Amino acid sequence: MNISYGSLNISVNYNDTMTLNDLVDAINTAPANNGNVEAFVFQDRDGVSSFRTFR
Amino acid sequence: MRIPDIAFFDTFIKYDRLREKDLERYTKELASGKKILTPSDSTIDNIRSLRFKKLKNDIETYNRNIDLVKTNLDVAESTLGNIVEAGKETRVDIINLMNYGVLDYEDARIFRDYLQSMRDYIINQANISVGDSRLFGGVKSQVNPFDSRGIYQGEFVDTTVPVAPGVELNTTFIGKDYLGTIPSGVWVDTDTDNTVDPNEINHKIGMVKAIDDIIQIIDSGNLNRLHSYISDLGYNNPTDPIVGAGESEH
Numbered sequence: 667m668n669i670s671y672g673s674l675n676i677s678v679n680y681n682d683t684m685t686l687n688d689l690v691d692a693i694n695t696a697p698a699n700n701g702n703v704e705a706f707v708f709q710d711r712d713g714v715s716s717f718r719t720f721r
Numbered sequence: 722m723r724i725p726d727i728a729f730f731d732t733f734i735k736y737d738r739l740r741e742k743d744l745e746r747y748t749k750e751l752a753s754g755k756k757i758l759t760p761s762d763s764t765i766d767n768i769r770s771l772r773f774k775k776l777k778n779d780i781e782t783y784n785r786n787i788d789l790v791k792t793n794l795d796v797a798e799s800t801l802g803n804i805v806e807a808g809k810e811t812r813v814d815i816i817n818l819m820n821y822g823v824l825d826y827e828d829a830r831i832f833r834d835y836l837q838s839m840r841d842y843i844i845n846q847a848n849i850s851v852g853d854s855r856l857f858g859g860v861k862s863q864v865n866p867f868d869s870r871g872i873y874q875g876e877f878v879d880t881t882v883p884v885a886p887g888v889e890l891n892t893t894f895i896g897k898d899y900l901g902t903i904p905s906g907v908w909v910d911t912d913t914d915n916t917v918d919p920n921e922i923n924h925k926i927g928m929v930k931a932i933d934d935i936i937q938i939i940d941s942g943n944l945n946r947l948h949s950y951i952s953d954l955g956y957n958n959p960t961d962p963i964v965g966a967g968e969s970e971h
Contacts, residue, residue, distance in 0.1 A: 683962055684962065684963050685959065685961060685962055686956055686958075686959045686960070686961060686963060687959045687960055689963060690959075706943075706946065706949070707959045708934075708937070708946075708951075709959070710905075710930075710933060710934055710937055710955075711933040711934075711936065712872070712905060712923070712925070713906075713957070714905070714906055714907055714955040714956070714957070715955065715956045715957070715958060715961075716951065716954065716956070718946070718949040718951055719949060719950050720946060720948050720949035720950060
């Protein structure tokens with residue numbers, strides 16, 4: 667799976683069992699990333715987890 | 722043919738009685754100044770009078786309803802005004818925070834408490850009542866339409882009363898529509914029909930959701946996350962698989 671952030675392209679190995687945590691780890695540790703994009707799991711006050719990124 | 726005296730006498734008596742009746746009526750008319758003394762004197766006018774009475778009752782009902790609706794609309798308007806003002810004030814402070822970016826621990830706690838009180842204030846306002854009825858609960862109810870999380874728990878129909886023939890105005894409002902709610906929380910397909918039904922989604926006041934997220938980010942200690950991009954899907958747990966979890970909306 668390729669994720670594009672402007673000019674930055676991050677490749678993530680993806681399969682059906684991938685969890686939200688796995689996706690965050692994969693983006694943060696991708697070699698092409700170099701810390702430009704930080705992904706994190708955001709858990710809101712109602713207990714719902716979602717995926718967020720910022721650069 | 723001979724007519725007996727007694728027959729003449731009866732006729733005289735009869736006409737005498739009729740004249741007496743007439744005399745009595747004219748006396749009553751003179752005394753009361755009115756021509757119609759009993760309903761049967763004028764059937765058509767009597768029916769008209771009954772119609773007028775009914776119209777008068779209808780108009781009185783409409784007047785009472787107009788008073789009720791006006792009070793409720795006044796309260797609803799001022800409540801929504803209060804919420805808008807609170808939102809505007811909070812917005813300015815949030816923009817300041819995002820421009821400022823860095824807060825020490827104490828300042829962050831103060832700002833967090835301020836946001837907490839603003840979101841509580843907004844929810845309190847949304848739960849406003851007139852008499853014993855919550856305005857934004859949809860139907861007359863003494864249960865708060867919004868819980869402490871800002872999620873709508875009222876009804877999806879509103880109550881109206883007639884204020885003129887064919888014109889009905891609200892006495893209570895569907896809070897979900899009037900308070901600017903957004904879907905929040907995980908969708909649970911309770912009736913397993915694989916369709917997102919209104920009662921399966923949590924409707925949270927949008928402003929409260931935004932303020933809650935900011936509070937959560939301040940609590941996490943990473944203020945730079947205020948600038949993050951949000952994804953479209955929400956999950957019960959970070960260890961849920963991304964695909965096929967049957968969860969969405971957050």
